[in-house]
Amino acid sequence: MNEQAPAGCRDFQRWPRSVEIAFWVTLYTLNTIFNGIVARIDHARTAAWEPWVWESSSCLVVLLLIPFVKAAERRWPFRFDTWRHSLPWHLLASVVFSLVHVAGMDELRKLAYAMVGQHYDFGAWWPNFGYEYLKDIRSYFIIVAMICLSRLWLLRQQGEAKLLDEPDDGPPVEPVERPERFLVRKLGKEFLVNASEIEWLQAAGNYVNLHVRGRDYPLRSTMAGIETRLDPARFLRVHRGYFVNLDYLAEIEPLETGDARLRLRDGATIPCSRRYRAALRERYGQPAPAE
Numbered sequence: 001m002n003e004q005a006p007a008g009c010r011d012f013q014r015w016p017r018s019v020e021i022a023f024w025v026t027l028y029t030l031n032t033i034f035n036g037i038v039a040r041i042d043h044a045r046t047a048a049w050e051p052w053v054w055e056s057s058s059c060l061v062v063l064l065l066i067p068f069v070k071a072a073e074r075r076w077p078f079r080f081d082t083w084r085h086s087l088p089w090h091l092l093a094s095v096v097f098s099l100v101h102v103a104g105m106d107e108l109r110k111l112a113y114a115m116v117g118q119h120y121d122f123g124a125w126w127p128n129f130g131y132e133y134l135k136d137i138r139s140y141f142i143i144v145a146m147i148c149l150s151r152l153w154l155l156r157q158q159g160e161a162k163l164l165d166e167p168d169d170g171p172p173v174e175p176v177e178r179p180e181r182f183l184v185r186k187l188g189k190e191f192l193v194n195a196s197e198i199e200w201l202q203a204a205g206n207y208v209n210l211h212v213r214g215r216d217y218p219l220r221s222t223m224a225g226i227e228t229r230l231d232p233a234r235f236l237r238v239h240r241g242y243f244v245n246l247d248y249l250a251e252i253e254p255l256e257t258g259d260a261r262l263r264l265r266d267g268a269t270i271p272c273s274r275r276y277r278a279a280l281r282e283r284y285g286q287p288a289p290a291e
Contacts, residue, residue, distance in 0.1 A: 020150075024066055028059040035059075053112045054105075061104035062139060065097055069143045077205050078148055090144065091137075098136035102129055178229055182210065182219065193217065196234065199248040200270055201226065203241035214266065238262060238272040238280060246283065 032055045039051035072093040076086035106122045113120035122128060181192045193212055202209045207218040208226050219226065227237060235243050244262055251263040258274040272280060 024063060028063050032056050032059040049116075053109055057105040057108035057112065058101070060108065061101050064104070065100060066143060068097065068100075069093075069140060070147060073144050073147050074205065078144055079206065082206070090141070094137045094140040095133070097140045098129070098133045101136055102132045178231060182217070195231065196245075196247070198235075199245050199264055199266070200268070201230075201235075201243040202270075211268070236276075236280060236283060238270065238276045240273065240275075242270050242272075244270060244272075252280070 032052075036052045036055040039055055040048065043051055072090060076082070076089040076093075078086050078090070106120075109120045109122075180195050182195065182198075183190060183192060193210070197212050198210045199213075200211045202211065203223050204218065206220060206222075208221050208223060210217040210219055221229075223237075223241065223243075227243070230243065234247060235245055238244050244264075248264045248266075249262060250265045252272070253261040253263065255261060258277070260272040260277050260280075262270050262272050264270070
């Protein structure tokens with residue numbers, strides 16, 4: 001590669017999960033504090049602890065539901081080219097989100113009230129659920145929006161790859177059908193990544209992630225589309241969601257299931273399904289085992 005990532009960017013990529021968890025916990029802790037203060041003012045005649053139980057129980061269940069929202073957004077990505085297809089599924093998911101949220105916070109409140117010898121009554125379920133759903137659908141889509149915005153920010157930090165465009169005039173410097181370099185845009189700058197430096201590729205929704213020296217560069221493509229752009233002498237598909245650069249392959253570990261685990265020179269591991277394992281063996285001059 002022809003560039004080095006800034007230290008801050010490298011640190012962020014090293015701890016993305018920790019940063020994400022800290023962000024959501026901080027956000028909903030602040031939300032609990034502010035909403036608790038408002039609820040305490042609005043319900044001055046109630047016991048001082050009650051508004052805090054209401055707000056903390058709600059925020060705790062929402063925090064636990066964030067992985068569900070992330071999974072739904074991964075399954076039905078919310079992007080300019082997919083939102084029409086994804087919106088009905090997210091509306092359905094928001095109902096599930098609200099049902100679990102309301103049921104969960106109701107049980108937590110009953111438990112908290114029971115601990116002080118009191119009884120919590122949610123009231124009529126369906127009328128109150130309708131009221132709660134009007135709030136929950138906003139919360140659900142705010143979380144989806146924040147997930148999408150964080151993805152855009154992360155893509156800007158990591159960089160995004162694209163195929164080199166064919167020039168307007170004259171022949172291309174290299175065959176556009178099977179390029180030797182990919183253009184990477186990051187932090188307002190452009191860099192070239194040699195195809196030979198791509199260690200492995202992984203499907204990720206509407207993108208294929210190019211893994212280069214511990215970093216990921218998303219390329220907007222399908223696995224079938226990128227397969228036609230890769231040099232078959234160097235790259236081999238080993239799974240429906242993975243390609244490997246054979247130059248970086250260090251070890252093939254057979255598994256009892258008939259699949260295999262591939263270990264690369266840098267220690268990374270990727271799966272190799274039984275369907276593609278025979279082609280991998282043949283590439284190294286070993287016939288596929290008899291059934």
